[in-house]
Amino acid sequence: MKAFLRYWLMAAWLAAGLLPCAAQTRGGTLRVILNPEPATLVLGLSTQGPTQIVGGKIYEGLLTYHFDLSPRPGLAKSWSVSPDGLTYTFKLQEGVRWHDGKPFTADDVIFTLQTMLRETHPRANVNFSQVAEYLAPDPLTVVFKLREPYAPFLGAFEVSSAPMMPAHLYRGTDYRNNPANQAPIGTGPFKFKEWRKGQSIELVRNDDYWQKGLPYLDGISFQVIPDSASRLRAMESGTADVASFSDIDFAQLPQIRKNPKLVLTTKGYEFPGPLAWLELNHRVKPMDDRRFRKALLYAIDRKRIADDIFAGSAKPAKGPISSVTRFFDPNIAQYEYDPKKAQALLDAMGLKPDANGRRTTLRLLELPYGDTWSRLAAFIKQSLGKVGINVVLESTDAANWAKRYANWEYEMTITYIYQYGDPALGVARNYISSNIRKGVYASNSSGYSNAEVDQWFSAAAAATRPESRQVLYSRIASQLAQDVPEAWLVELSFPTITHVAFKNVVTSAIGVMDNFATVYKAK
Numbered sequence: 464m465k466a467f468l469r470y471w472l473m474a475a476w477l478a479a480g481l482l483p484c485a486a487q488t489r490g491g492t493l494r495v496i497l498n499p500e501p502a503t504l505v506l507g508l509s510t511q512g513p514t515q516i517v518g519g520k521i522y523e524g525l526l527t528y529h530f531d532l533s534p535r536p537g538l539a540k541s542w543s544v545s546p547d548g549l550t551y552t553f554k555l556q557e558g559v560r561w562h563d564g565k566p567f568t569a570d571d572v573i574f575t576l577q578t579m580l581r582e583t584h585p586r587a588n589v590n591f592s593q594v595a596e597y598l599a600p601d602p603l604t605v606v607f608k609l610r611e612p613y614a615p616f617l618g619a620f621e622v623s624s625a626p627m628m629p630a631h632l633y634r635g636t637d638y639r640n641n642p643a644n645q646a647p648i649g650t651g652p653f654k655f656k657e658w659r660k661g662q663s664i665e666l667v668r669n670d671d672y673w674q675k676g677l678p679y680l681d682g683i684s685f686q687v688i689p690d691s692a693s694r695l696r697a698m699e700s701g702t703a704d705v706a707s708f709s710d711i712d713f714a715q716l717p718q719i720r721k722n723p724k725l726v727l728t729t730k731g732y733e734f735p736g737p738l739a740w741l742e743l744n745h746r747v748k749p750m751d752d753r754r755f756r757k758a759l760l761y762a763i764d765r766k767r768i769a770d771d772i773f774a775g776s777a778k779p780a781k782g783p784i785s786s787v788t789r790f791f792d793p794n795i796a797q798y799e800y801d802p803k804k805a806q807a808l809l810d811a812m813g814l815k816p817d818a819n820g821r822r823t824t825l826r827l828l829e830l831p832y833g834d835t836w837s838r839l840a841a842f843i844k845q846s847l848g849k850v851g852i853n854v855v856l857e858s859t860d861a862a863n864w865a866k867r868y869a870n871w872e873y874e875m876t877i878t879y880i881y882q883y884g885d886p887a888l889g890v891a892r893n894y895i896s897s898n899i900r901k902g903v904y905a906s907n908s909s910g911y912s913n914a915e916v917d918q919w920f921s922a923a924a925a926a927t928r929p930e931s932r933q934v935l936y937s938r939i940a941s942q943l944a945q946d947v948p949e950a951w952l953v954e955l956s957f958p959t960i961t962h963v964a965f966k967n968v969v970t971s972a973i974g975v976m977d978n979f980a981t982v983y984k985a986k
Contacts, residue, residue, distance in 0.1 A: 502862035506626035569599035731974020
């Protein structure tokens with residue numbers, strides 16, 4: 464590992480598009496489609512996509528990331544690593560203030576990472592498990608002392624993984640019921656103004672933002688539009704300026720590409736690397752039997768999902784690690800579409816069809832993120848029905864879905880999980896035994912537990928040589944392919960659609976979840 468990692472501030476900001484330019488003008492309000500409406504805006508309490516889109520403008524992380532996943536300055540202006548890889552020192556930006564005027568200091572960083580997120584965040588326990596000591600030599604310096612080397616550590620500091628939270632508002636409180644949650648306070652370029660439930664969330668320019676001259680926009684209006692046809696009309700008519708993720712039905716993307724007033728890009732999702740799967744609650748029989756879980760994979764035509772439901776903007780998943788994530792191994796066991804193999808496995812389990820052809824009945828909690836996901840749920844119901852698995856679809860809103868998912872109150876559900884560029888950051892949390900945490904969204908909700916897999920994940924995170932890490936992650940992926948904790952479906956290539964008048968909407972590997980400080984409206 465290099466002994467010293469430091470980025471010249473000016474060069475890094477220029478590369479990330481963070482410095483003012485003569486062509487960029489001040490003013491205007493950006494109208495962003497938001498679907499579904501989030502349950503909260505506090506990134507320290509929820510990592511759901513809609514929360515990240517809004518919260519990423521209010522809160523900030525110590526780092527952000529270029530499209531090649533290399534770290535760039537955020538609330539930390541520089542950082543260094545000791546030769547033995549055990550000490551990381553971050554220098555914080557000067558003059559940063561919370562939206563209520565209090566100074567942002569090393570104390571906020573340590574409280575956030577050592578205390579609050581370890582309780583509320585699905586990845587913090589894993590990402591910061593190797594930190595033995597947090598030190599603040601002065602108010603603008605944070606030192607992390609690690610127990611052993613942790614190769615992906617510098618990838619753990621973007622805004623959704625480690626959103627900086629104000630210690631003066633949250634220390635010693637009931638985090639989830641803190642009054643500050645109603646009007647979030649961050650350090651970001653935009654401040655919370657108003658939330659009209661079911662209609663919009665309004666943010667306004669932070670005039671005291673630490674990056675002088677930014678942001679360019681006067682405000683951002685997040686428009687809650689539940690109906691997919693209305694979202695499409697809003698983009699085409701110019702009453703909305705930005706759509707992302709699955710806001711627009713994938714089947715409509717060819718139409719969008721032909722519109723000269725709209726620009727479509729799939730950049731900005733490099734860091735998340737979203738992977739969609741059928742989440743299986745192992746506490747519910749017969750999903751505690753891996754033969755049944757394998758049968759599910761054989762019964763579902765993932766190529767049809769990619770081609771038809773996602774209109775070619777996805778590809779079949781090859782296992783628990785996405786092909787865009789480090790240490791992907793294409794040589795693990797695969798489950799091609801083969802209903803006869805599914806039926807043979809079910810027969811071997813003793814799950815014989817009754818007079819109506821039904822072997823068992825399971826409930827599938829739909830992902831309430833739009834028509835594309837509803838069609839996916841219907842397709843899974845149809846596919847499993849063909850092999851004798853009767854599926855009952857359940858619908859709910861986004862807030863209740865997240866609550867039920869986190870509290871294990873489901874039998875099957877559909878979700879998509881971010882991988883964050885490294886299996887130690889985005890994959891391990893879904894499979895290690897120590898992260899089976901009821902009430903914590905996007906942790907190991909299925910309840911899968913394998914002591915060997917736990918040990919391999921730990922060793923892979925600590926290994927410093929890429930070759931050693933590859934061997935371990937290939938071993939992990941191979942074992943998970945045998946155990947099939949989830950039914951992996953497709954790797955997603957989400958689109959971001961922007962009105963041509965607005966520039967710099969996507970400037971980093973976290974795309975629309977970044978802070979929009981440099982977004983501007985061209986004359």
